[in-house]
Amino acid sequence: xxxxxxxxxxxxxxxxxxxxxxxxxxxxxxxxxxxxxxxxxxxxxxxxxxxxxxxxxxxxxxxxxxxxxxxxxxxxxxxxxxxxxxxxxxxxxxxxxxxxxxxxxxxxxxxxxxxxxxxxxxxxxxxxxxxxxxxxxxxxxxxxxxxxxxxxx
Amino acid sequence: xxxxxxxxxxxxxxxxxxxxxxxxxxxxxxxxxxxxxxxxxxxxxxxxxxxxxxxxxxxxxxxxxxxxxxxxxxxxxxxxxxxxxxxxxxxxxxxxxxxxxxxxxxxxxxxxxxxxxxxxxxxxxxxxxxxxxxxxxxxxxxxxxxxxxxxxxxxxxxxxxxxxxxxxxxxxxxxxxxxxxxxxxxxxxxxxxxxxxxxxxxxxxxxxxxxxxxxxxxxxxxxxxxxxxxxxxxxxxxxxxxxxxxxxxxxxxxxxxxxxxxxxxxxxxxxxxxxxxxxxxxxxxxxxxxxxxxxxxxxxxxxxxxxxxxxxxxxxxxxxxxxxxxxxxxxxxxxxxxxxxxxxxxxxxxxxxxxxxxxxxxxxxxxxxxxxxxxxxxxxxxxxxxxxxxxxxxxxxxxxxxxxxxx
Numbered sequence: 297x298x299x300x301x302x303x304x305x306x307x308x309x310x311x312x313x314x315x316x317x318x319x320x321x322x323x324x325x326x327x328x329x330x331x332x333x334x335x336x337x338x339x340x341x342x343x344x345x346x347x348x349x350x351x352x353x354x355x356x357x358x359x360x361x362x363x364x365x366x367x368x369x370x371x372x373x374x375x376x377x378x379x380x381x382x383x384x385x386x387x388x389x390x391x392x393x394x395x396x397x398x399x400x401x402x403x404x405x406x407x408x409x410x411x412x413x414x415x416x417x418x419x420x421x422x423x424x425x426x427x428x429x430x431x432x433x434x435x436x437x438x439x440x441x442x443x444x445x446x447x448x449x
Numbered sequence: 450x451x452x453x454x455x456x457x458x459x460x461x462x463x464x465x466x467x468x469x470x471x472x473x474x475x476x477x478x479x480x481x482x483x484x485x486x487x488x489x490x491x492x493x494x495x496x497x498x499x500x501x502x503x504x505x506x507x508x509x510x511x512x513x514x515x516x517x518x519x520x521x522x523x524x525x526x527x528x529x530x531x532x533x534x535x536x537x538x539x540x541x542x543x544x545x546x547x548x549x550x551x552x553x554x555x556x557x558x559x560x561x562x563x564x565x566x567x568x569x570x571x572x573x574x575x576x577x578x579x580x581x582x583x584x585x586x587x588x589x590x591x592x593x594x595x596x597x598x599x600x601x602x603x604x605x606x607x608x609x610x611x612x613x614x615x616x617x618x619x620x621x622x623x624x625x626x627x628x629x630x631x632x633x634x635x636x637x638x639x640x641x642x643x644x645x646x647x648x649x650x651x652x653x654x655x656x657x658x659x660x661x662x663x664x665x666x667x668x669x670x671x672x673x674x675x676x677x678x679x680x681x682x683x684x685x686x687x688x689x690x691x692x693x694x695x696x697x698x699x700x701x702x703x704x705x706x707x708x709x710x711x712x713x714x715x716x717x718x719x720x721x722x723x724x725x726x727x728x729x730x731x732x733x734x735x736x737x738x739x740x741x742x743x744x745x746x747x748x749x750x751x752x753x754x755x756x757x758x759x760x761x762x763x764x765x766x767x768x769x770x771x772x773x774x775x776x777x778x779x780x781x782x783x784x785x786x787x788x789x790x791x792x793x794x795x796x797x798x799x800x801x802x803x804x805x806x807x808x809x810x811x812x813x814x815x816x817x818x819x820x821x822x823x824x825x826x827x828x829x830x831x832x833x834x835x836x837x838x839x840x841x842x843x844x845x846x847x848x849x850x851x852x853x854x855x856x
Binding site: 340363427 | 792819825
């Protein structure tokens, strides 16, 4: 078992901190045809996802809102990861990310995760799983055209 | 014990003797739930080992003992808050149930369309939602006393908000999110001058300073066992006898009735009228033990310890670069709520946890007051009688570590 300090380094990897401070695609997508809002009632985090779906492909995606470092970094990385991907590919990536943050890096194909692999430390922090997955749940709601707010509860 | 000796007090709490995450436990989350002294744990064990039986029913010796313990606990609570009569003490599950009871009995009977219920902007959800629900059920309107930037009630607004339409004023004694101590005696005086009853939410106050319901003059006072070093699932609704006697029953069931036929039910006297079903016996016994423990230490000595530790905590936290206290009322008790630069409180909480320090992060079930301060959440260190300056120093060291991680 790693010490508390090592766990922290795994959680707050530099890439995570960097994305949290300067999130990518922190904007409302122009001409978006899908959007959804998500919130985590436990901590009050709120974010919205807008995206432009062309046929089956996510041509553009952005997010806005407030949250902790983990939720902001996860949202920022997500927008980069699913852009120009098909709905099915985005869904598959979500499944992988979910497995990663709940079950740990041993349980998934890290290569398939790409940059999302930097969230591997989250699995040591059960209280933070919802932070990491909020943006993904919201993205999926947008893809499915559900307009009710997504909640992590 | 003549003077308050915090090191000796700590020895009474077995849970504090452990290490977590490889470090000595620093517990700064007592506003969420407080730890239990050995005396409370022993009282519950003793009850189960010797006295357990149902109350008010059996003809046998164990039932007699259990009844004596349960009704004895009621008397212990009465003394603790200086109620006139043990019949004014209703055992409930906690503060939340106490407030729901008043809303659904007193409220349903006395509040109608066009009436108003007055609360404050710093209430936690337990003292908002039951009133909101009552308003939806009756067509009444919820009015709110505003809060200023220090986190104090805007008292100038109170007179205008207490109108001939106001049916009840419900106010917290101490804010769980800000630590503000409200002038409930003055508020009660103002409300009573207009014939309006007052409910005080004492969930965060009874552990920090002496509470005397007769001196406050309030009509109802609600608090929970688990926040005052007793068990969970037990709490108290104090109600002035004439108020309680005028209220219809709450939940129906055994023990709240005198006789039942299929045609007619005669309800029991107060407080039993409000205690349907088998009560939380071991909870009441544990709560009484917690009260005896607090009285043994002395509520004045506890209040002095709290004041000194709050002053020290405020001073050292303000010295942390980038830290902003949320809630700077002149009268505060037990709670230090803060933001650290633009680092989200959740991240602060996780990093402190890795240092063995337990704090609360979030909106503390008080979302409206978070919205007032324009923050989604705060980090909250809450203090209790077993906390020391060393605990506060550990918190400050932890906050420096947070700043390090976030560079």
